[in-house]
Amino acid sequence: MNNDFDFTSMTYSTVFADEKKKNKNGFAIASLVLGIVSLLSCCCASTAIGMLAMGACAILAIVFAFVAKKNANGKMDAKAVAGLVLGLVAIVVILCFAAAVLGIFAMVDTLPQTEMMTFLEENVKPMMEGNEASYDKIMEAVKAVYAAKGAK
Numbered sequence: 001m002n003n004d005f006d007f008t009s010m011t012y013s014t015v016f017a018d019e020k021k022k023n024k025n026g027f028a029i030a031s032l033v034l035g036i037v038s039l040l041s042c043c044c045a046s047t048a049i050g051m052l053a054m055g056a057c058a059i060l061a062i063v064f065a066f067v068a069k070k071n072a073n074g075k076m077d078a079k080a081v082a083g084l085v086l087g088l089v090a091i092v093v094i095l096c097f098a099a100a101v102l103g104i105f106a107m108v109d110t111l112p113q114t115e116m117m118t119f120l121e122e123n124v125k126p127m128m129e130g131n132e133a134s135y136d137k138i139m140e141a142v143k144a145v146y147a148a149k150g151a152k
Contacts (some may be wrong), residue, residue, distance in 0.1 A: 028080035029069035034061035035086025042093055043081055061087030105145065113146045
């Protein structure tokens with residue numbers, strides 16, 4: 001058996017050089033982490049700070065995914081793809097939540113105050129169980145809108 005391979009010419013850097021290059025894209029990891037954080041902050045989305053944090057993390061996840069793609073010479077790592085998808089899903093959740101809030105306040109012009117309060121009590125309060133402080137803020141805002149509408 002003839003073994004012509006020279007093991008003395010191999011060094012740590014030649015054996016593991018490809019592994020170092022493969023795992024060096026920290027932007028892909030950052031994108032994934034920020035995408036996860038943006039979706040986990042959905043539970044805080046009923047507050048303005050929660051919405052801002054969720055939106056900022058989602059946007060950064062998307063940006064870091066594209067930076068990771070640029071650093072990997074145009075090939076997007078699986079972590080970067082996951083961060084991109086999670087960031088986009090978080091953006092969709094933000095838009096849906098904003099549309100729901102705007103829809104509720106648009107109903108103020110079409111419903112009498114008693115019907116609106118009943119609607120909020122039956123539909124919104126169960127969704128905000130455990131976050132009564134935000135529900136109370138919504139109720140106060142709706143009452144203030146009706147007060148201002150009645151003052152005109």
